[in-house]
Structure formats: structure tokens, C-alpha cells
Amino acid sequence: MGKFKKGGSKELPEISTASLPDIVFMLLFFFMVSTTMREVELNVDIMVPSAKEIVKLEKKDLVSNIYVGVPMRKFAKTMGTEPQIQLNDQFSTVDDIQAFIAAEREARKEELRNKLTTSLKVDQYTKMGIIIDIKQELRKASSLKLNYSTRETAE
């Protein structure tokens, strides 16, 4: 019955850390692939409203964003505290929207241009007046696909 050795060396063998870099690299690649870098710096405070019947917005490269909200505190002196429109990186007015849509279309490949969706990221306390204006401008620019950005309601 001497098949099993008893005792043996009391010291625990050291765990090999040679595979640690591999594990870390794996994690690293996961995050590198799943990362989307923030494209624009927000100049307005936005807390989008919540809703239940939401859909996921697919094909992020075919989405152009329009932000509407109250300017952040550092801009309060120059821009006031009324909700403002932000296109790309700067404050804009309703009249700039058509040019913005045209530029967004220009930046896409020709066959994808009519698939462009506009995502409205609007603060929940904004009044509808400004949004009605934006919608009119979008219709004039015949950019008819619209997405109201919302959070999912926590149930």
C-alpha cells in the first residue's frame, strides 16, 4: 500500500506568475475593443429623461448628435442659463442645424447618406419650444429619422 506518499515536503510550491501577463493582456484587449472614446466635449448639462419603450440605437457611425441643455457653469456668464443647442463642440443656434446636417451628410459615404439618424440628447427640463424649432429645421433639411435619447426607467 505504498502507492500514496505521505507527507513529502511541507513547503508550498510557489505559484507561477508567468501567465499573469497573458491574463492581463486578454483583459486589455477586451477593453481596447469595447471602448468608444468620447467624441465631443459637452458644454451643456444633460440629463436625458427616462422611458420604458426604448430601442437600442445601432450603427453609431450613422448617428449625428444634437445636444440641448443648460450651459455648464463655466459658460453661464457668456451663454446665460437658458437651454442652448450644442452641435459638435460649440454652441449654436437653430439656424445652424441645416448646415450641420449637410456637413454630417458630407462626411459619410454616399450610399449611407440617407440612412443618417439624428439623435436628440435633450435635458429633461428643457421646454418644447426649442425642440419644435429643431424638428422643423430637421424636416427642412429632410433628415427625418429622429431618435429621442432616453434612459431606461429603473423598475
Add this chain to the structure above:
Amino acid sequence: MARKTPEINSSSMADIAFLLLIFFLVSTTMDIDTGIYKKLPPIPEEEEIDAPKVKQRNVLAILVNRNDDLLVNGEVLSISQLREKTKEFILNPLNSADLPEKKLTTIPFFGDVMVSKGLVSLQNDRGTSYEMYIKVQDELAAASRELKDEKAMQKWNKKYADLNEEQQDAVRDYVPMQISEAEPKNVGGKK
């Protein structure tokens, strides 16, 4: 004579990888954009096209004022009642004279069925809050989804989202939900 190249110590590899990992961890945003999808109506090409006349009983007029109060067909409602009201409006279960007419339509899978001619009309004040607007849209979408789920359950014992495309089309024809947003009155033309 072949000289042995000394092995490079790779124990710091992990540190480098960790550093990169932490950078990506911090800079990552994994939010998925979600939202309510809508299609805007195109601007009518010619001025002053007469809007098709719709009978009053076929319209569910939803008005939202600047204090975010809801008026549905002349009745003040709270937002939580809107969904039931809309469903009742579209279904018209008792064929009452105040609720929309129905039209006999042939729909694949269902055969000849009565389809509501109801139309939801939504009008906001410029002072309505965006939050309220989204809530109304959300309730209407929820009502529409519940109606579709109901029909799909009756027929196939499945939810609407689980049906195939043809079945979804059929259900969509069965319980149509047309939402028309009133043209803003003081915008357009005079700018």
C-alpha cells in the same frame, strides 16, 4: 561558437500591461445609446394642401399645456390613465358611437377583421417640458405595444417581438397606431 543570448527579463511585462489596462478601464464608456425612435413627416411640398378631413370620433386629441397638464378629448387625465384610454380608443370594444369607426379589412393570417380608423393627434405648447413630451410618447408606444402583444398572443401565443417579419406586419396592420403631431402654429413661413 554560439554565444547564448541572455534571456530578457519579462517580469515587468505584467506591469506595462496593467498600466495600459488601467488607462483603458478609466477612459472607457460603455453606454449604449437608447431612445425613442420617431420618423418626422416630410414638409408638404405645396402650400396649403387641404388636410384630409377626419371625423371627430376618429381622433384622439391629446393636448399638453405649459403646466404639463394633459387634456384628452376634452377630459383632463393624468399620465397614468393615458395608456388605458388609448387602448380603449383603438380597440373600441363596445363599438360605441364616440369611439373610432372600424373598417373591414383583409389581413394575412387573420382574415377579414375590423380595423380601427382611429388616429392619435398630439399637440404641445411651446412651454411643455421635454420630460412630459417623452412621457406621453412613451405611454403611446406602450399602448401600441400592448395591443400588438395582445393580438399576437391570441393568434400565436407569442409576444409581438418574437414573431417573424410577415406576422409582425400583419399584426401592425391589425392594430395600427397612427400618431400625428400637429404642425406648430407659430413656426414656419414667417421667419
